[in-house]
Amino acid sequence: MKSSTRTEQVFLILTALADQPRHGYGIAQEVAQLSDGRTQLKVGTLYGALERLTDEGLLEPDHDEVDSGRLRRYYRLTDQGVAALAEDTQRIAANAKAAAQRLQARGVRIQINGLKHGPGTATAGAGA
Amino acid sequence: MNTHGERQGSNGAGAAKPSDTAKPTNAAEPADAAEAVARRYRRVLSLLPRAFREQRGEEMLTTMLDGAADAGRKRPSFGEWLSMLGLSLRLRSGAPGASPRARTAGESLRLIALLGLVLQAGTPRQSITLNGEPGIGALLQHLGFHSWEPASLAACGLLMPCLAAAALLRGRRRTGLLLMTASSMLFLATSPWVFGIGPDARWANPCAMLVLCVIPLIAGLLGFHRDAAQVSQPRWWSAAVVLTGISLLLTGDALVQLAGHPSYTLIQSVWLPSRLFELGCVGVVAAMILRQARRSVGGLVACLVVAAPLLLVLPSAADALSINTGFQVIRLLGFDVIQRAAFTPYLWIGAYLLAAEVLLILTLAVRPRRPRIAAAASSGAS
Secondary structure, eight states: OOGGGOOHHHHHHHHHTSSSOEEHHHHHHHHHHHTTTSOOOOHHHHHHHHHHHHHTTSEEEEEEEEETTEEEEEEEEOHHHHHHHHHHHHHHHHHHHHHHHHHHHTTOOOOOTTOOOOTTOOOOOOOO | OHHHHHHHHHHHHOOOOHHHHHHHHHHHHHHHHHHHHHHHHHHHHTTSOHHHHHHHHHHHHHHHHHHHHHHTOSSOOHHHHHHHHHHHHHHHTTOTTOOHHHHHHHHHHHHHHHHHHHHHHHHHHHHHHHHOOOHHHHHHHHTTOOTTSGGGGGGGGGGHHHHHHHHHHTTOHHHHHHHHHHHHHHHHHHHHHHTTOOGGGTTSOHHHHIIIIIHHHHHHHHHTOTTSOOOOOOHHHHHHHHHHHHHHHHHHHHHHHHHTSSOTHHHHHHHHHHHHHHHHHHHHHHHHHHHHHHTSTTHHHHHHHHHHHHHHHHHHHHHHHHHHHOOHHHHHTTHHHHHHHHTSHHHHHHHHHHHHHHHHHHHHHSOSOOOOOOOOSEEEEO
């Protein structure tokens, strides 16, 4: 999948797995937290995405755990997945920086990547 | 079940006090409740194809039960049912994780959708120029337009199938599906003129309208889902599809104009170039679809599907040769009978249906299961 065609959901799933392997529910929780609750992944959507990303070589199963008779499969990013996430992060950060600079020209200052945060101005994260 | 075992054990002890027997019963209630919740969620999972369920079902169940426990839900929500239904449909039409048969089904659906768009673009032109029926010209007049005026660009709506196909082939799934929906609706609305049967007989050909509007649309929606294999053709291929649509529209309209010309021989003078041009354009589209299908299991099937409409165009070219060069031998070989049949849109529709059925049969012939995925790197228990 090209970087430009990866959705925000996919970006959030890759981000959720950037620090450590997680199981399905862990990924869904992390995605909700990363997006401030805006993205609530349903199981059908989550496993469709996991299957697709595994198929594309961006993710792979890490290990299985059985807790009280319930199977939890953990997933981790592959090297290709790390590269894809890095590429997406750079693209989004560059877009956010460009937007912030234009807003700055209109007198609205946003603190992104070292841009100064002016008094009485809006504040936002880069999202990446 | 453990609960049953505990009860048996208690009863077997004989000397147990009432309070002793009550304890496992109370403990059993939450276990029963949890099992009931799990049973309900298993029912949701039963929507999925069996092969996928066997591989992913247990971990998906755990994920759903974790979510249900956190949210305090005792049964699956409507959203969870809907989400699973969506995944089920995507898996059955070739999403990653699907069986070889489902992947072939996805390829077949995408081909049926693309060919349906070609049919939508070609049928009005076929009807207009070859049946001598009013077609687009009458539709434009009905709408208050006159052909060749700039307003006749309203007919560009008929380009929608080509634009939709171009978008889908470029990997612009949403745009393509939107255009495809609009194209199908437009075709449904204009079909009385396309078939030359007038507005009063709007529903006289429900089968034809169904085939031309509903089947490609459903095939497109099912085949070009978000988890479908990525389709992306070079830009010039998409441009070729759009040019084909324009050519089909213009040559069709030109011949309608010429049909009223006092000198009928003028029609004959443009007959051969327009037929050959048409043949070339359809060939480009066919080559594009074949290129798309080359990497797929259904490559042979795609050849069959593409061959059907092409075979219907060949008699048209043969007819042009017979008119212009006097090769009456072509008529002797029976091409004139074929071309008369080919000049009706119904034969195209029949060929399309036949092709779809061939695709369906060959899809069913593909083995249904996929090899099991490799187990995770390591397993543990806690």
